[in-house]
Amino acid sequence: MKLKKVKINRITTENNLFLAPLAGFSDFAMRSICLSFGASLAFTEMVSCKGLIYGNLNTEDLLFTTDDEKIKCAQVFGNDPTIMRKAVELPSMEKFDIVDVNFGCPMPKIFNNGEGSALLDKPELAEKIISELKKTGKIITAKIRIGILTGKPLAVDFAKALEQGGADMITVHGRAKDKIYAGEVDYDTIAEVKRAVNIPVIANGGIFSANDADKMIKNTDADGVMLARGALEKPWLFAEIRGEKVNISKKQIIRKHIEKLLTRYDDEVVAVNFRKQICLYLKGEPNSAALKEKIFALKNTRDILAAVDDFFAS
Numbered sequence: 001m002k003l004k005k006v007k008i009n010r011i012t013t014e015n016n017l018f019l020a021p022l023a024g025f026s027d028f029a030m031r032s033i034c035l036s037f038g039a040s041l042a043f044t045e046m047v048s049c050k051g052l053i054y055g056n057l058n059t060e061d062l063l064f065t066t067d068d069e070k071i072k073c074a075q076v077f078g079n080d081p082t083i084m085r086k087a088v089e090l091p092s093m094e095k096f097d098i099v100d101v102n103f104g105c106p107m108p109k110i111f112n113n114g115e116g117s118a119l120l121d122k123p124e125l126a127e128k129i130i131s132e133l134k135k136t137g138k139i140i141t142a143k144i145r146i147g148i149l150t151g152k153p154l155a156v157d158f159a160k161a162l163e164q165g166g167a168d169m170i171t172v173h174g175r176a177k178d179k180i181y182a183g184e185v186d187y188d189t190i191a192e193v194k195r196a197v198n199i200p201v202i203a204n205g206g207i208f209s210a211n212d213a214d215k216m217i218k219n220t221d222a223d224g225v226m227l228a229r230g231a232l233e234k235p236w237l238f239a240e241i242r243g244e245k246v247n248i249s250k251k252q253i254i255r256k257h258i259e260k261l262l263t264r265y266d267d268e269v270v271a272v273n274f275r276k277q278i279c280l281y282l283k284g285e286p287n288s289a290a291l292k293e294k295i296f297a298l299k300n301t302r303d304i305l306a307a308v309d310d311f312f313a314s
């Protein structure tokens, strides 16, 4: 796909390849790895505005960033414009240049609470949320889905409302809420959103290869792409899309990823929490089932790294 800078209000990005917010995965370590492979923006996972207001420690931990993040991007969720603005004005949010609002989360806990994708059929409230957040002076972007039910797209009117509220960029995940993360991506609706607004539109959904990225841009004319699961399995996908040779092995990336996490968390915490990520790195590796099973029983990173070394040596 054609690489280009994206002008998001007063910030211009190096390119148009972004890492998606990914709950449980897009922490400082993953963001730093993706940025090292050439992503130009990387978002924290979604953080509850109410959690921030109540000073929830776990929520604040999700906002930890490093100097690798030259442009700092957080994603928040909520449905009360006043509470959301107060949350974004808290000291813990001060360092963030870009705050993205989640209008796509399909999970029952969020949806049934009137947050995330439940806002897709409430464009007036969404507009109010954006206009209130804009008062913080931060760059405010939004991540939406094409609709709640497949076949009943809401994204075009919704995107217009967000633009009206002052949104600086919109990312469209090309699936309806009822599809969660499965199924075909609706390129046409993303293309319609792109034509309907005058702010950058980023396309998301189903990009697992450089070819997929090409196809996405060709079919939508979007300004860029946001990678999600494709980047969790292969953070070097950013380099592949940029047409760069990747000179680092999977084994080395796993080591680097663990080392980054160890700068912040205790060894056992890293060993346990890294299990789900290692399964993604090992996806598609022939005969890796026994390794995965072994790793699930290990409680320190030294043993995990030794098992990984053994696996790739054989």
Ligand SMILES: Cc1cc2nc3c(=O)[nH]c(=O)nc-3n(C[C@H](O)[C@H](O)[C@H](O)COP(=O)(O)O)c2cc1C
Binding pocket: 020, 021, 022, 023, 024, 025, 044, 045, 046, 075, 102, 103, 104, 105, 143, 173, 181, 204, 205, 206, 207, 226, 227, 228, 229, 230
């Ligand atoms: C494990 C997981 C966690 C996610 N967490 C978030 C999140 O915190 N905020 C958000 O806007 N989207 C979240 N998403 C959605 C992704 O950002 C993305 O829109 C979706 O996975 C579609 O892209 P893909 O097909 O390339 O994976 C999550 C998806 C997955 C699989």
